Amino acid sequence: MNTHDILNAIMAVDQALVAHEAEIESLDRAIGDGDHYINISRGSQVAVAMRDELAALSPDAALQKLAMKLLSTIGGASGPLVASFFMGMAKSIKEHNSNLADVAAAFAAGVEAIRARGKADLGEKTMLDVLIPVSRRFSELTAAGAEPRLIYTELKQVAEQGMLSTRDLVATKGRAAFLGERAIGHIDAGAKSSQVMVSAVCDLALQA
């Protein structure tokens, strides 16, 4: 993974979020407070605008710079979580010459940083219900030496399953937690946006 790959992923994520605006917003209005899309898209727009600035940097410096910028522009709950993800990735990636297993390790470090900051875990009806299974499967598949095309295709499925799994969960973290059992039957908006982003990056890799 080089800085060019990161910039391409940012573009793909931004376009995918725009394409799923209505869906993410309606999920958040049902059990959140309706601002998730606004915040996350503000972040992706800022990231896109930073392309030239980031292009000259090493991958870890680019990720760290992106993290600090997103922390100050997204705000809300998404800001610290997204920033922690990129800070976690930045710390991991600089210790490796990144082959696909290193990218999986960096992704896992990012997801772990989200888990620590949000004090949340699998099964709490959050973005982690997508990110943790994707991260685990990513590490398993790269460790097993799977073909990249197979990895990306499978990760898209894992993300989809994780997103759908939040429908039947009671939320115990985030604003939907205040709803108790009333949140059952609704997919979590953060899980949806995470699935959209994971899927967009996998599609990008599959096109390459």
Place this chain on the structure above:
Amino acid sequence: MKKFINKVDDVLVESLSGFAMAHQDIVQLHLDPHFVVRANKASNKVALISGGGSGHEPLHAGFVGYGMLDAACPGHVFTSPSPDQMLAAAEAVDAGKGVLFIVKNYAGDVMNFEMAAEMLSVPNATVLTSDDVAVENSTWTTGRRGVAGTVIVEKVVGSLAETGADLAACKALGDKVNQRTGSMGVALTSCTVPAAGRATFDIGDNELEMGVGIHGEPGRRREAMRPADAIVADLVAAILHDLKPAAGAEVLLMVNGFAATPLMELYLLYHSAEKLLKAQGLIVSRSLVGNYTTALDMAGASITLCLLDDEIKQHWDSPVHTAGLRKGC
């Protein structure tokens, strides 16, 4: 959506700028990052900083001034401010005795203030407010929400800080007031976030949302509209169930409007609540009625009770001079 707006993206900065112009004797506004400080920086005291999503005005910037906050960090509408705001505010108002953050208990606010606290080099502490009794504190939640009782915490701790008390004493009093304060709200209509452009939730003409949060988050249940006395009885019962005051206890009764309910109705609610509390043998010796912790254009109100003691009374009664609350000076 029908609102006074030029451009949706400019709502926050234009509103903050107007606030700063109108109250230039009390506050000063900094932009990029956004924070509001006192017009005259205080010295030799713990610096009190609060903040949170906008849309709850006058909370928090309206409580910057003598006797309350030293700085406030406004986020986007219903969205936590970010650590760069808190760090810039802390740098501006630190007077050598440390910084106390007063934070309403929401996941976003907690994480952003936590990151700021980790990055801040001066001694600091945090008081988390969690007065909303509508949703129980349990494994279901990240804890109770901080709502209108935050105003009481800011007033009382603000007064103590003016005396030169240290950081630990200010935090201890903040935690005590929070523990002795309970609130619950009811919505008659939804609010509309300007950037979203439509109502946050649907509610019928003959319905109310009991236990609503200050962002329009659902509360305990949706009910049919009832007479005010019956609504107040439910709110007060829920708060008393939580606070469990001793017989003859002295309380502060606050009736807070969510912005679109007229004062006429807020006083009607106050009348109902005070009668009820007296009938239950409580002494209502302090009061506050008005729009102090609002929810954009929501119609509705919350009731807050704070169990008083001599220390809290002393600091509630002391002079305060802010845009949103002024007495004794």
